[in-house]
Amino acid sequence: MFKKVGLQFKISLLILSIFFSMIIVSSIINIVLVNNVNKRKSLDYLKKSVEAESYRVQNILKIEYNHLSEMASAIESLYDIGIKDRNTYLTTISNYTKEDDANIIAMGCLFNKDLIDNDADYVNNELYNNVGGQFAVYLTKNNGNISIQKLSMSEVNADYFTTAKSTLKPYITPVYMYNIGSSQVEMYTWSIPIFDNNGKNIGVVIADVTAESLSKSIEKIKPYSDSQVILFDTKGNLVYNAGKSDGIGKNAYEVYNWYKDFQIVENVHSGQSLNFEHYTTVFDEVGTYVISPIPMLDGYYWGIEILTPSRVIQAETNNIRNIMILILVIILIISVIITPIIIRKKVSNIIMVLAKDIVGMSAGDLTIEIPKGFEKRHDEWGDIARGWDKAMNNFNNVINTVKHSAEQVSTAANEVLIGNNDLSERTESQASSLEETAASMNEMASAIKESAEGVAQSTAMVSDAKESLNKAGLIIEDSVTKMHDVYESSAKIMDITKLIEGIAFQTNILALNASVEAARAGDQGRGFAVVASEVRNLAQNTQESVKNITSLITDSNDKIKLAASSVEESKNIFNEILEKMDNASAVMDKINTAAQEQEKGIDQVNIAINNMDSAVQKNAALVSEATSASESLLSEANDLIKAIEYFKLKS
Template identity: 30%
Template sequence: MFQSLRARLIALSVAIVTVAMLALAIANFLTVQRHVLSTLDDQSRQLVNAQAQVLGEWVATKRLLTHTLAQAVDTPDPRAVVQALRDGGGFSDAYFGYTDKRMFFLNEMAADYDVTARPWFRQALKEGRPIVTAPYLFVSPPEVGVTFAEPVGPAGNPVAVVGTDVLLTTVVRTVGAIRPTPGSFAFLVDEAGAIVTHPDPALTLKPVSALSPQLGADAIQALPKADSGMRTAIGGKDFLFYGQGVPGTNWQLVVAVQRDEALSALGSLLKVSGAIVAISLILAIALLGAVIARVTRRLAVVRDALEDIASGDGDLTRRLSVQGNDELTQIARAFNHFTDKIASVLVRIRESSETVRHASTEIASGNQDLSARTEQQASSLEETAAAMEQLTATVQHNAENARQARQLASSASDIATHGGTVVDEVVRTMGGIEQSSHRIADIIGVIDSIAFQTNILALNAAVEAARAGEQGRGFAVVASEVRTLAQRSATAAKEIKALIDDSVGQVDAGSRLVQDAGATMGKVVESVQRVTAIVTEISNASQEQSTGIAEIGTAVSQMDQSTQQNAALVEEATAAAQSLQQQAAQLADVVAGFRLQS
């Protein structure tokens, strides 16, 4: 219900207005209540004072009439005077008695009636002034009344006391007529706290506490001096008690005003105030609703603009009106500034994402090409490594053959050395020499073939080293050395072959040259020594070829490992470039969700 700002503002404003109106209404009510109570106190005091004066005048009248009865005391026949006074003064009876116990009554009294023993007689003599007795129940008629009495004679030595009996009917009627409100009432209380008159006859002569436990003689006597009415509950209703003494008596006239009835005007005022508050609230709600609706309408424009940005096409080209200088205009200006910044950032992101996308595409394409070339290079290096392994095996085999050739050359040298001593066995061993010469010729052919193959392999290695670029420079140097050694081996093999061919020719003509064996043997020894030296050189060259080829194999292995690592790095770079391309595409899609200026 209060989820919108408009509803909250209206609710808050209405609450403030309501509290203010209620506070004003309560303050007015309390002020009026105090004024009404003050007026009630004043009017009630005036009423009770006026009515007490009325009762006091009634008492004074009765006292005056009772005083005139004293003239009949010395009259020989006072009946006519007494009867006239009784009937004209509204008394129920009039009489007088002497201190010597004589008495005069209009009615015949009992023979044993002692007038001097009567309470009114004794009280008058005791006080020596006119008195009013406390209310009591008359014998005939059986009603409540009082006696007015006054001593007659010199002060301190009265001879008689005159008295009149008065029923309190008039007083009861007068007091009962005191009703400021329909539920209010008045009553008389004597100084002892006994009720003299009350609208309820059953309470007559009963203690005033019978009305309420809070009432008592002291409380009643304190009423005339009270600043305001004493609030007391009777029968579940609140009453305000006001009191005033009746002049010439010890009575207190008490007026009990029913509080709710006295303040009934406040109820009407409260209703009127409530109606005014309700009308004011309705007008305030209407006025505040119109004002707040006008204010929040611009906030709704800001909200709609933000919703357009947050959903749909994300329109960042929309701008709010910035007319005026109020807070809403400042919000609109700040919104436009914020939108400009966001749009500028997104434009730069769009341009950057496009650049990143193109760059990542080029990187991915280059990496793929590089990956293919690296894989091709790795394959070539694998083939080169395999060829180098074969070359290594061939060179090792060549070295072994050279070692054997050196051993054979050494044996031939030994044979030639001892040739002089075994000339006679030349013919027999010539066949063996011929066979050995053919064998050597075969070996030399093998060496020549190995040298030729080595030369070819070294040439291929140089070509591969040239393809490898900077990494194959050391390999090219080794291949050049191997080629040089192969050429030397080929030259030596040719020379040995020529020598062997010559030896074979000589063996073939051995039979003809037996006579020249001695001289020729020296040449043979020299040739054999030369062969031994050449074979030694071939053996050393073969050893050097083996070492160089081993180094070439190590370099090729290292190149192969580096190429494999490069291939892995290229694949990782390719994957990273593809991921970057995907991220750039996603970023472009996100930016494409906003509508930007061109």
């Protein structure tokens, strides 16, 4: 079991937790903001330093260029005034090599072929024989002493001569290794094309500068005490490598292969500045890089990079952070000591007094008064005490009222329970009567339904008989029509037989006349007389037969008239029967309609009785529920009276 924890400790812990959280969050925000501001200021400082140093380094590098430009102008002037003596040009180049106070270790000049005397005259000259007699000289300086170094054809065709000559623009080479005297030297070369007074190119002058000569100037670049500088040329070859000789002349991507991730050389070559953080082997820690392009010539940029350890840049921020943390710790210690004392005096002691009264009230004692002196307080505790006293008085009144109401509810619930029991008995009796009535109505409805079904069947039978009579009437009517047709046909046949009889009569007369004429003819007409006799006999037989047929047809017509008369009379009888069947069908329809209406009425009465029965059943259920509710209400009222008796009330 855990030991009880005091309210003083809980409140102190809560307040201190919130207070500490706010201070810690605000401190973290301040530290982050200060760090960001300081880092941004430091980065801006580095950027400005790099830009300034870039300009300064540019001026340092341009000293050699300017000196070479002066020599180019001097040579152009000599050429323009018609000087063709090679020694004069050698002397001029030698003087400029001596006068140089910058970092030039050698200077040279290449004239186009046959511009300075005839090159063929110098083919065997020891100084010019390697280049076919062409004026190509190279003077080196060592401790103030000038010496001439022969040039080879490959050197004459090198980029420091050919590029300036082909582009007709100044040119600066990347750093490369070159043999001067007996030493290999890392250097770069300035090249400037020279022109006559007509603007025609006549050659190229060059000046060589060692990478090492820049060290003293670059070492002075120190934005911070621990800052280091890296300088690289247009091809990315290192000219100065943070004070180390390693890597000079090598490509920066070979020495620092992660440079490729930032495309440093490409960005500088396009004239863009860069800044970022990255782990560096120069310090073996994370460093801040600020890189700026140095415009050497049109389209040629060198790059200067100032590298500073990030911890040096953030040193001021770290100091501010440590001071803020120290202040935070002091505030936390003071708060931990003072807060519990204030809470105990202003909160805990007062709450303890009020807690005793609340514990007493929890035991059912509602007669407790507010602690003495609290009614005189004019702060929130006084308001709580006075409100508590008022609440106790109201609570007493409410409990008394509830007790009185509970007693009345108990009495009323008992009376309702008695009434519900009586209503339940009467409702059950009514429900029984309705059930018997409903059963009788169901039997009556069943009988009426059977009667209605019988009437409906009779109506259907009358309808069928009517339909059969209609069909018979149609047949009789058709028979009458056909009898008339037969009679008319017989009359036509009689007319035909009369015509045949007339033809037979005429034929008989003609045969008789033929016989008379045959007799007159004598023997010659004997054969014809025989034929005429046969025709006459045939005409007589035909006439006799036609008479018999006419007699038969006349007899047949008389019988057809009688039959037609009988059929017509049958038709009239069928029409009378049909009319009576129509009347019988109408009566049966009325009986059927009345039976259906009676069936519907009985159904409606039956539905009404069923609804009444359902309502009575529901009433019985409701009465039962009301009885249960009354019993429950009576029990709850008695329980409430017992619960109220727990409290000790004011009189």
